Amino acid sequence: MRSNRTAVVTGGGRGIGQAIAVELARHGLDIVIADLDEEGMEETRSLVEAEEQRALGLHTDLKHPESVQSTIETALAEFETIDALVNNAGIAGPTSPCEEISATDWDETIDVNLRGPFLACKEAIPAMKSQGYGRIVNVASVTGKRPLEHRTPYAATKMGLIGFTRTLAAEVGEHDINVNAICPGSVDGPRIKRVFEKKAESTGQTFEDVRQAAxxxxxxxxxxxxxxxxxxxxxxxxxxxxxxxxxxxxVSAGKVMY
Ligand SMILES: NC(=O)c1ccc[n+]([C@@H]2O[C@H](COP(=O)([O-])OP(=O)(O)OC[C@H]3O[C@@H](n4cnc5c(N)ncnc54)[C@H](O)[C@@H]3O)[C@@H](O)[C@H]2O)c1
Structure with missing residues (x-):
């Protein structure tokens, strides 16, 4: 395996992306954090540096192709290679019955969760091909596989990401570029807490009941x-x-088995 490896982690400023950035640093990779959240990126940068790896936060909005292009170009200019790309950033999108969802909210969810990973892959793959090596990990969700009522755009993006993963893997495998998806179940933390609170409020259940049911x-x-x-x-x-x-x-504690 090459030394001085570098990973780009989208949405690495908090949550799952931050944990991925730190874990990859523990495995000896330098980390480029691509996020909108300046404070979060700063926090991740210190955590990565505490693992004695180099870290760089780059303000990136996955909705804009030129922003993604600039991030990948800067990452290559600073670190020379992109050995791993983790497409982790994602938004929940609207929580509403399908017929009440606006086309704007639908488009935004697709733009961040599905077009964003496409743009990052599109920019990083030429470098990976010329290196003859690359590892791409797309963070999808079990919601790509099982229904989650009132979250149609989110579910569509996560199922879409699985299809994207398979076809891209077939396209780039001969260059020693692997493409895989991870489908997390509900991850403990502030985001899921907010979801449980909302559900408790709308159903009249207690927070603990909602959590236990999940x-x-x-x-x-x-x-x-x-x-x-x-x-x-x-x-x-x-x-x-x-x-x-x-x-x-x-990775769902057995919530989904297919
Ligand atoms: N938390 C869960 O229970 C759960 C379950 C299944 C899948 N997932 C998926 O895991 C991934 C991470 O989830 P999380 O819970 O850590 O989310 P989070 O909201 O805590 O963090 C998401 C990060 O992405 C960044 N981001 C959002 N929009 C962006 C954009 N346009 N450009 C660049 N960065 C942007 C945010 O600033 C944030 O740092 C997402 O793709 C999510 O769909 C999460």
Missing amino acids: ESESARGELVEREDIAKVAAFLCSSDADRITGQDLN
């Missing part, structure tokens, strides 16, 4: 931790996963 949906009766996702992302970027490509791996 936990009981998985075989193990628990949510997953962001570090669980980070460890799988680091595995998929490691030489232990050299023969794994085009897969969508559930």
Whole structure:
């Protein structure tokens, strides 16, 4: 495996993306954090540097092709290679019945969650091809596979990301570029807490009831931790996963088994 490896992590300023950035740093990669959130990027930068790896935060809006292009160009100028690209950034999109969703909200969800990873791959793949090496990890969701009522745009993007992963894997495999997706179940943390609070409010249940119901949906009766996702992302970027490509791996405590 090459030394001085670099990973670009979109949405690395907080949540799952931050955990992935730190875990990849522990595996010896320098990290480019591509996010909108300046403060979050600064926090991740210190965490990566604490692992004695180099880190660079680049303000990136995945909705804009020129912003993504500039991030990849700067990453290459600063670090020379992009060995891993983790397309983690995503938004929840609207929570409404399908017929009440505006075309604008639909488009925004697609732009960030599906077009964003496409743009990042489009920009990074030429460099990966000329290096003759690359690892791409797309963070999808179990919602790409099982229904989540009132979240049609989100579900469409996550299923779309799985299709994108498979076809891209077939296209670039001969260049030693692997492309895989991770499908997290509900990850414990502030984001899921807000979802539970909203649901408790709208259904009249208590927060604890909503949480317990969510936990009981998985075989193990628990949510997953962001570090669980980070460890799988680091595995998929490691030489232990050299023969794994085009897969969508559930990390859901057994909530989804297909
Ligand atoms: N948290 C969960 O329970 C869960 C479950 C399944 C899948 N996922 C997926 O995991 C990924 C990360 O989720 P999270 O919970 O850490 O989310 P989060 O909201 O905590 O973090 C998302 C990050 O993406 C960044 N981002 C948002 N829009 C962006 C844009 N246009 N350009 C650049 N960066 C942008 C945000 O600034 C933020 O730092 C998402 O793709 C999400 O769909 C999350």
